[in-house]
Amino acid sequence: MTGAEIVMHAEDVHKSFGRLEVLKGISLEVTKGETICIIGPSGSGKTTFLRCINHLEKIDSGRIEVNGHLIGYRQRGDRLVEDSERNIARQRTQIGMVFQRFNLFPHKTALENVTEGPIQVLDMEKRHAVDKAKMLLSRVGLADKVDTYPGKLSGGQQQRVAIARALAMEPALILFDEATSALDPEAIGDVLYIMGELAHEGMTMIVVTHEMGFAREAADRVVMMDDGLIIEEGTPEHFFVAPEHARTKLFLSKIL
Amino acid sequence: MHALVAVDLHIIWQQVFHPHSVFFRTLWATVYISIISQAAGVLLGLLAALARMSRFAPLRWISGVYVWIFRGTPVLVQIFYIYFAFSWPTLHFGFWTVPDAAIAGIVALSINEGAYMREIIRAGIDSVDRGQMEAAKSVGMTYGMAMRRIILPQAARVIVPPLGNEFNNMMKTTSLVYTIGVFEMFAFAEQNYSQFFIADYFLAVAVWYLMLTTVWTFIQAYIERRLAVSERGDELSFRERLQAAWNPMTSWARGGGG
Numbered sequence: 334m335t336g337a338e339i340v341m342h343a344e345d346v347h348k349s350f351g352r353l354e355v356l357k358g359i360s361l362e363v364t365k366g367e368t369i370c371i372i373g374p375s376g377s378g379k380t381t382f383l384r385c386i387n388h389l390e391k392i393d394s395g396r397i398e399v400n401g402h403l404i405g406y407r408q409r410g411d412r413l414v415e416d417s418e419r420n421i422a423r424q425r426t427q428i429g430m431v432f433q434r435f436n437l438f439p440h441k442t443a444l445e446n447v448t449e450g451p452i453q454v455l456d457m458e459k460r461h462a463v464d465k466a467k468m469l470l471s472r473v474g475l476a477d478k479v480d481t482y483p484g485k486l487s488g489g490q491q492q493r494v495a496i497a498r499a500l501a502m503e504p505a506l507i508l509f510d511e512a513t514s515a516l517d518p519e520a521i522g523d524v525l526y527i528m529g530e531l532a533h534e535g536m537t538m539i540v541v542t543h544e545m546g547f548a549r550e551a552a553d554r555v556v557m558m559d560d561g562l563i564i565e566e567g568t569p570e571h572f573f574v575a576p577e578h579a580r581t582k583l584f585l586s587k588i589l
Numbered sequence: 590m591h592a593l594v595a596v597d598l599h600i601i602w603q604q605v606f607h608p609h610s611v612f613f614r615t616l617w618a619t620v621y622i623s624i625i626s627q628a629a630g631v632l633l634g635l636l637a638a639l640a641r642m643s644r645f646a647p648l649r650w651i652s653g654v655y656v657w658i659f660r661g662t663p664v665l666v667q668i669f670y671i672y673f674a675f676s677w678p679t680l681h682f683g684f685w686t687v688p689d690a691a692i693a694g695i696v697a698l699s700i701n702e703g704a705y706m707r708e709i710i711r712a713g714i715d716s717v718d719r720g721q722m723e724a725a726k727s728v729g730m731t732y733g734m735a736m737r738r739i740i741l742p743q744a745a746r747v748i749v750p751p752l753g754n755e756f757n758n759m760m761k762t763t764s765l766v767y768t769i770g771v772f773e774m775f776a777f778a779e780q781n782y783s784q785f786f787i788a789d790y791f792l793a794v795a796v797w798y799l800m801l802t803t804v805w806t807f808i809q810a811y812i813e814r815r816l817a818v819s820e821r822g823d824e825l826s827f828r829e830r831l832q833a834a835w836n837p838m839t840s841w842a843r844g845g846g847g
């Protein structure tokens with residue numbers, strides 16, 4: 334993989350909640366344009382790992398870099414100290430996140446949800462931001478819902494607005510945390526289709542999902558997490574034809 | 590002709606409908622003391638609520654002690670202490686003079702109110718889904734910006750109803766500052782009473798308080814209905830929202846549509 338531009342680099346990431354060690358040394362590298370699917374049983378630390386990547390959770394040890402910049406910390410001598418709030422906020426503009434429960438801003442229209450970040454955080458000119466947001470909303474099939482509030486949108490529509498909201502920041506990387514788990518079957522297809530398109534267009538994505546069809550179609554690499562560790566990593570073919578690890582086999586046999 | 594309760598309708602009529610011009614000065618004092626104290630109380634309550642949620646422990650302690658003291662002691666005692674323990678300036682804004690006692694009264698009422706507002710504001714912030722802060726941070730907002738633009742506007746719909754009740758209380762509580770010599774509505778009634786010994790001055794001032802709180806009830810209902818409309822997420826223009834606020838049926842009809 335030499336020569337490829339590394340977008341996300343995680344090295345021996347450890348994270349505990351009190352006594353519970355949730356991440357026990359995660360290392361992962363994602364290159365530009367790659368789509369990584371993270372699979373694994375519930376409670377294995379997938380969400381926690383994603384949240385560490387944009388520093389919604391502090392890590393206990395290890396390091397995470399995005400576009401070569403250390404996330405959440407500054408190097409001081411041989412120690413890492415937490416970075417300033419302003420710097421962390423600036424780093425997050427490079428890391429989009431799509432949540433299982435959408436988390437749209439309910440007091441803002443679909444359009445305002447998408448323009449909020451560009452206007453308030455990136456200081457983009459309002460007219461420009463609105464044009465861009467309309468373009469993104471029509472891309473996710475919601476051109477006619479521009480002025481609708483989230484409360485009036487279905488789950489699938491809300492999640493598509495959330496994807497547009499993430500895209501509007503032009504991030505280097507988008508994190509998807511079970512983006513389709515809260516949706517009904519038809520909506521799942523719509524959202525996965527959009528995610529698949531993004532993957533093909535070269536967006537760099539880390540996707541936590543239980544949708545094995547999506548992993549097979551869209552992933553460049555699949556990563557299996559279990560009990561706070563990455564236990565197996567490989568191409569979709571490797572995973573779905575000949576997984577090595579017993580726990581992976583067990584997990585896949587349950588889910589497929 | 591001596592009934593047990595003698596109501597002098599003439600005095601009431603005169604005091605309510607044709608009050609002396611001095612009365613309007615005292616009405617104004619009651620109004621501005623209420624509004625400034627409530628506004629400052631909201632601000633203090635917000636600061637105390639944010640301090641209460643701070644990662645910095647001493648701020649949490651300060652917030653806790655503040656509420657403990659000011660909710661645990663009589664507001665009248667607070668008013669007296671603040672007035673007599675410090676020296677307050679008299680402020681002049683053109684024709685409008687705010688005497689030192691009124692300043693002290695406003696300070697005392699504001700600090701007292703802040704202690705109650707802290708709980709109300711905290712409950713409002715707590716009512717907002719935690720995912721909102723995370724989503725705001727994910728688009729690069731700082732804590733302060735997320736609070737201002739995402740969390741507090743949503744907390745408002747939980748904060749506004751009890752805040753309205755607080756203001757209703759505030760308008761009545763301002764009568765206590767008469768005890769430190771502020772010439773407000775109640776002081777006017779009291780002064781007339783001690784001159785003429787006619788209790789109906791108190792009845793007349795009660796009618797005035799009732800008018801103030803009643804007007805406020807309408808304003809409060811209007812604000813709450815507006816918030817409820819925007820919460821339902823209707824695609825209404827500002828004008829439609831105004832209309833909907835006055836006529837709940839229209840907003841229900843719209844709210845039913847897909």
Ligand SMILES: Nc1ncnc2c1ncn2[C@@H]1O[C@H](COP(=O)(O)OP(=O)(O)O)[C@@H](O)[C@H]1O
Pocket residue numbers: 350353355373374375376377378379380381382
């Ligand atoms: N904020 C938290 N405080 C305490 N424990 C947590 C917290 N978040 C997650 N956990 C625990 O960490 C473990 C991993 O959770 P999570 O990362 O959500 O797993 P996954 O997304 O793979 O299902 C679980 O046991 C969960 O209960």
Ligand SMILES: [Mg+2]
Pocket residue numbers: 379380381510511
């Ligand atoms: Mg999870």
